[in-house]
Amino acid sequence: MSPASRIFRDPQPFRLLRGGELPGLELAYETWGELNAERSNAVLLFTGLSPGAHAASSDEDLEDGWWEYMIGPAHPIDTDRFFVICVNSLGSCKGSTGPASVNPVTGTPWRLDFPELSLEDIAASTQRVVEHLGIEQLCAVLGPSMGGMSALAWLKQNPRGARHLVTLSSAPRAEPFSIAIRALQREMITGDPAFDGGRYTDEHWPREGMRMARKLGMVSYRSAIEWQDRFGRDLQFRYPKQSFTMNFEVESYLEAAAQRFIGAFDPCCYLYLSRAMDWFDASADHDGLEDALHPVKLDSALVVGVDTDLLFPPRQQGEIARSLTRLGIDTRLEMLPSPQGHDAFLVDYGNFGNVVGGYFRSIARRELA
Amino acid sequence: MSPASRIFRDPQPFRLLRGGELPGLELAYETWGELNAERSNAVLLFTGLSPGAHAASSDEDLEDGWWEYMIGPAHPIDTDRFFVICVNSLGSCKGSTGPASVNPVTGTPWRLDFPELSLEDIAASTQRVVEHLGIEQLCAVLGPSMGGMSALAWLKQNPRGARHLVTLSSAPRAEPFSIAIRALQREMITGDPAFDGGRYTDEHWPREGMRMARKLGMVSYRSAIEWQDRFGRDLQFRYPKQSFTMNFEVESYLEAAAQRFIGAFDPCCYLYLSRAMDWFDASADHDGLEDALHPVKLDSALVVGVDTDLLFPPRQQGEIARSLTRLGIDTRLEMLPSPQGHDAFLVDYGNFGNVVGGYFRSIARRELA
Numbered sequence: 001m002s003p004a005s006r007i008f009r010d011p012q013p014f015r016l017l018r019g020g021e022l023p024g025l026e027l028a029y030e031t032w033g034e035l036n037a038e039r040s041n042a043v044l045l046f047t048g049l050s051p052g053a054h055a056a057s058s059d060e061d062l063e064d065g066w067w068e069y070m071i072g073p074a075h076p077i078d079t080d081r082f083f084v085i086c087v088n089s090l091g092s093c094k095g096s097t098g099p100a101s102v103n104p105v106t107g108t109p110w111r112l113d114f115p116e117l118s119l120e121d122i123a124a125s126t127q128r129v130v131e132h133l134g135i136e137q138l139c140a141v142l143g144p145s146m147g148g149m150s151a152l153a154w155l156k157q158n159p160r161g162a163r164h165l166v167t168l169s170s171a172p173r174a175e176p177f178s179i180a181i182r183a184l185q186r187e188m189i190t191g192d193p194a195f196d197g198g199r200y201t202d203e204h205w206p207r208e209g210m211r212m213a214r215k216l217g218m219v220s221y222r223s224a225i226e227w228q229d230r231f232g233r234d235l236q237f238r239y240p241k242q243s244f245t246m247n248f249e250v251e252s253y254l255e256a257a258a259q260r261f262i263g264a265f266d267p268c269c270y271l272y273l274s275r276a277m278d279w280f281d282a283s284a285d286h287d288g289l290e291d292a293l294h295p296v297k298l299d300s301a302l303v304v305g306v307d308t309d310l311l312f313p314p315r316q317q318g319e320i321a322r323s324l325t326r327l328g329i330d331t332r333l334e335m336l337p338s339p340q341g342h343d344a345f346l347v348d349y350g351n352f353g354n355v356v357g358g359y360f361r362s363i364a365r366r367e368l369a
Numbered sequence: 370m371s372p373a374s375r376i377f378r379d380p381q382p383f384r385l386l387r388g389g390e391l392p393g394l395e396l397a398y399e400t401w402g403e404l405n406a407e408r409s410n411a412v413l414l415f416t417g418l419s420p421g422a423h424a425a426s427s428d429e430d431l432e433d434g435w436w437e438y439m440i441g442p443a444h445p446i447d448t449d450r451f452f453v454i455c456v457n458s459l460g461s462c463k464g465s466t467g468p469a470s471v472n473p474v475t476g477t478p479w480r481l482d483f484p485e486l487s488l489e490d491i492a493a494s495t496q497r498v499v500e501h502l503g504i505e506q507l508c509a510v511l512g513p514s515m516g517g518m519s520a521l522a523w524l525k526q527n528p529r530g531a532r533h534l535v536t537l538s539s540a541p542r543a544e545p546f547s548i549a550i551r552a553l554q555r556e557m558i559t560g561d562p563a564f565d566g567g568r569y570t571d572e573h574w575p576r577e578g579m580r581m582a583r584k585l586g587m588v589s590y591r592s593a594i595e596w597q598d599r600f601g602r603d604l605q606f607r608y609p610k611q612s613f614t615m616n617f618e619v620e621s622y623l624e625a626a627a628q629r630f631i632g633a634f635d636p637c638c639y640l641y642l643s644r645a646m647d648w649f650d651a652s653a654d655h656d657g658l659e660d661a662l663h664p665v666k667l668d669s670a671l672v673v674g675v676d677t678d679l680l681f682p683p684r685q686q687g688e689i690a691r692s693l694t695r696l697g698i699d700t701r702l703e704m705l706p707s708p709q710g711h712d713a714f715l716v717d718y719g720n721f722g723n724v725v726g727g728y729f730r731s732i733a734r735r736e737l738a
Contacts, residue, residue, distance in 0.1 A: 173602065174602070175593060175596070175597050175601075175602075176593075176596035176597060176599075176600040176601065176602070176617065176618075176619035177588070177592070177593035177596050177597070177619075178593075179602075179616075179617050179619055179620070180584075180587075180588050180596070180619050180620065180623055181588060183613075183614050183615075183616075183617070183619075183620045183623075184581070184584055184585060184588065184623075186613040186614055187581065187584075187613075187614050188581070189613075190613055190614070191577065191581075208560065212553070212556065212557070212560075215549075215553055215556075216553060216585070218549075219546070219549050219550060219553065222546075223546070224544060224545075224546035224547075224679070224682055225684075227544070227545035227546050227549070228544050228545060228546070230545075231545040232544075232545065233542060233543070233544075233545070233548075233650055244552075244555040244556075244558075244559055244640045244643075244644055245552050245555055245556050245559070246552075247548075247552075247644070247647060247648070248545065248548050248552070248647065249545075250545035250546075250548055250549050250552075251548070251549065251552045254549055254552075254553075271613045274613075275613055275616070278616060278617065279616070281602055310593070310679070313593055315594075
């Protein structure tokens with residue numbers, strides 16, 4: 001957890017959507033910029049599956065955050081104008097209550113005794129932080145990937161809670177292709193004997209399962225065209241004898257990324273958050289997304305997607321944008337030609353910074369002049 | 370092995386591209402139709418990774434083959450006109466010499482002592498069957514997926530060996546995205562403790578590794594759009610308690626497919642063939658594909674691909690077609706809108722049957738009238 005993080009502690013019990021209750025909540029969060037006197041410049045950022053609340057550096061923590069290029073003074077989301085809030089999701093392991101944290105009732109980590117988690121729970125718990133900060137209406141709610149799903153869940157719970165919405169490389173629901181990939185990743189983790197029904201220890205930890213799951217994640221997060229340009233058929237070494245792996249450069253890249261991930265994320269938290277994405281469907285029990293979002297009032301929305309995204313394909317961006325437009329919301333859909341696939345929002349600062357920066361500058365011009 | 374299969378036995382030692390030698394070859398093959406008096410109507414079919422020589426049923430084996438809709442009397446490849454040959458690839462386990470067959474020198478299965486295998490070896494060994502059948506020049510050589518790669522390897526070895534070429538959902542070389550997926554599959558197999566360095570037995574068999582590898586294979590063989598139409602978010606059962614898998618219909622579909630694969634293919638053969646695909650690059654040691662194929666003489670070529678193919682993307686079909694065209698070969702490129710991804714050639718008989726059938730009918734009209 002970053003030294004810049006604050007902990008919001010709520011002793012109230014928290015009931016979860018699918019049943020179960022937490023005896024209380026702790027949520028780690030960070031903020032950047034200042035809330036203005038009118039309390040009208042707050043931007044709430046929901047994260048993807050693995051990042052914590054440290055989205056950007058600040059005086060309190062000079063280390064780069066996971067979206068460093070996007071948030072800061074004179075950055076696309078300009079913290080000289082906006083007050084940005086990022087909360088480590090409920091269920092994650094970067095300072096917030098989740099399967100890796102200690103159940104105060106038993107004094108031991110929750111692990112698989114943690115109640116079933118949904119993105120709606122992440123949204124509802126995050127709103128407690130917003131209220132704690134004394135914000136009645138957000139200027140904007142935004143989120144990339146899973147964060148965009150959580151933002152949609154939050155909007156359904158708070159239909160007048162924000163004036164603007166930004167989703168990036170996200171989706172109104174999980175589709176079977178991404179479900180299949182995530183289910184396979186979860187099976188890699190639970191199938192590792194060291195997982196041991198969630199009773200792993202630091203010494204006996206499901207390294208292999210997490211390593212393989214991360215590799216498959218990387219394959220699904222990037223794109224064929226990026227890797228062709230980046231690695232081509234560069235060999236790791238030439239004509240290795242009877243090795244069935246590590247022949248090509250792309251393999252050692254994946255291995256290095258997977259090794260970095262081992263130990264950096266809790267296996268149970270990964271399982272809970274991954275499954276929460278599968279379960280998410282913004283239009284469940286409604287007649288389509290437009291119907292589900294019907295009560296939502298927004299001044300405008302920006303929907304950003306990437307051509308080469310395998311997990312959150314262009315047509316899902318189109319569905320979000322179309323539904324919002326039909327509800328009379330001034331919506332802009334930007335399909336970016338980034339080669340980096342689903343991960344482009346993290347690395348393609350040219351395209352994403354430009355589009356998001358332009359959007360927030362126009363909001364600032366109109367509302368914060 | 371099908372009762373329709375014949376075994377070609379060659380006592381000559383067979384040297385492999387990457388070093389190593391086999392003391393002799395056995396290759397299982399099937400044929401359909403009759404070789405005409407001019408010996409001018411032979412069509413050689415190279416297979417994908419897992420199919421055997423039984424591509425279609427016949428009087429000797431009424432069971433459907435893996436490409437049943439494509440080959441037969443009045444079928445797209447009309448066996449009333451053409452003499453079709455399909456060989457179980459060297460290195461496979463469906464009747465041909467490979468890691469699962471017995472090394473005649475030691476009397477035990479080769480397993481990981483089998484020499485390193487390349488698609489060039491598959492091409493060269495297959496040519497021995499063609500020669501054995503007394504065919505000097507093929508009417509056409511064709512192959513889907515890995516089979517198209519083997520066909521290109523064969524053409525480089527036999528630049529005047531065929532008058533026509535058909536590649537379907539194939540590629541001139543493995544790219545890092547498909548390499549990454551196949552390397553991950555191989556790691557699943559070799560990482561299964563039951564694999565035991567290739568010393569698995571019927572009782573102690575790498576079921577888990579093969580099961581997971583097949584699931585990942587299925588994910589990469591199909592497409593997001595097909596599964597969205599087919600499964601959507603249909604639940605396997607509703608609100609299962611604390612299960613991290615088998616929540617959605619798509620998961621049970623994958624599980625069933627994976628279970629069928631277990632025991633149906635030898636793990637070592639899978640590893641060797643999968644790696645051979647990664648190693649394949651038709652333009653290796655050449656200045657591009659056009660240069661590599663420069664000696665090739667063909668009357669015409671058909672290159673077929675599918676929009677939604679993740680493993681053998683449209684741009685790779687384009688590269689094959691463009692290179693052949695630049696060599697002055699009358700080449701037709703067909704990009705089909707099949708939703709079934711890489712596997713479309715197996716199941717989309719409408720699109721594939723139509724294009725391949727039209728091509729072979731025009732050859733028959735011109736050459737076999």
